[in-house]
Amino acid sequence: MDKDTILVVDDSDIICSIIKGILESPTLHIDIAHSGEEGILMAKKLRPTLILLDIIMNGIDGYETCCILKSSTETKDIPVVFITGNNDSESVLKGFEVGAADYVSKPFIPEELKARVKVHMQNIKIQRELQLLMNELKEMAVTDYLTKLHNRRYFMDQLQEFVNQYDLKLFLILFDIDNFKKINDTYGHNAGDMVLVSVSSILKLLLREEDILCRWGGEEFMICLPDVTEDIAIDLANKLRKEVSKYIFNCDGFTFQCTITGGIIQYDRAISPEKNFTNVDQALYLGKSSGKNRCIINYPILKVNE
Template sequence: MAKETILIVDDIAQNLQILGEVLSAQGYRVAVATNGLQAIDVAQKVKPDLILLDVMMPEMDGYESCRRMKNIPEIENIPVIFLTARNTSEDLVAGFEAGAVDFVSKPFINVELLVRVKTQVRMKHLVEELERKNIELENKAIHDDLTGLFNHGHMFERLTHCQEIGVRYGTSLSVIMFDVDHFKSVNDNWGHQVGDQVLKKVSQIIKDTVRKTDIAGRYGGEEFMVICQETTIENTYALAERIRENIAQADTGYEGLRVTISGGVAESRVGEPVEQLVNRADELLYESKNSGRNKITQ
């Protein structure tokens, strides 16, 4: 049985009762309103799956009520079926222009009404499911599957955008490159599943330590990037140090396994391609590696 909510709008109590009984018998939940203004208020509160809206009502007719609802973002996508005894071509055009998806003529035939209701409710669910899947695909396209951080491609897009903003408004931009120390030995001695857990742990610490304005991503393998907008290199270095310290002090969950990271911090230069900025941060990262690891170089 259906569990969707249908809002019925009609200024005649007998019509509300008849429609309510027909829909309730099919398992629909029913909400009611007796005029156009009340319909807008109830729709915002109830968020119905469908609205059955009478056209001829005093003070505000169905057309105007529908037009107003379509201008309210939280309810604009709720389908509206007009109930009307007026079915000339002009009436139909006016209804569709107001935002309706269908019409049911009065007096209505129960079977026809229920078929049209079922069709529009099903269409609404299909559209919502498609939107959810599109959002999932978009998120998957820009996020790293293992860590949940932004992936390599998206980080370069964001870095390019941040640099453009920095050039336009004269603001600073810095980049941190991190690499997990001795990660190969983690995989060799503990196994790749533990290695994956280490990367997740490092990612979570990075995510928890950066500010809301920072952008963190997995650059590839055991290497990570953080983009710091409107941030001096001194403050970026301080952030990198906090991340390094937090990771060095973290419990990996595996007795005898401790993890450290090395990092490099570079500030964007005027006219410098983003690839060059990343390369400079990467070179500083490897200075940290070559001088003992578990440190940040700027």
């Protein structure tokens, strides 16, 4: 793990080396700046975990330095602890007003300085862990547990973003694995799960970064292709279909192949998303009822691609 860094901003070399001596440890690195101006530059460059900031300095003072740090998006979240000889309540209050998290008074009692810094470092650690956990939860809420593809909820949000870009042409492809029930019945549910995971991987591998792919439900996958022509959408759908049909599955001693059927539409902004989904579902249904392992486009006229 990276060492945490504390940036000490103080115009006194003696104070800086005293603080460094007290705080530096195998897990904590101390950087020094000798003025507010230097402190701001170093804070932006080094992104320290915590800043210890002297109040009375030549050039801009600690209050002004703190205001500048708190007004910059790069440094506003770094906690600032004031180092102050002025421990009258007015100076302390002014420190909190400009955004300080805490203050320590000069001269230091080493144990107090250590203890205060420790509390702040622990808070920061908890904040970081919470943030990671929040990110994980957010990702879990939009991820399908089996295939690790995004789910329908994520798809709907991303699609809306594309729909809002009015001049962006969009195509939807809805794929369904053919005879999926039969795969489960013949080779077992492990095999069924493996097919879902493998088909997901094939689709994901062949799609572009900007395409949206999700597990729509059951054995269905929905894709949105932004900024493509009808010919490209059809070609891509068939390329995906053919790749799946060539793949040889091995599971629990069985070897087998499977196919997928796709419906394709150009997304129509004049009708609701739900109506578009109905249309793409209808194209898929036509593909199924006319023999499976094919892609059918439902716009502007039905075209069958076997």
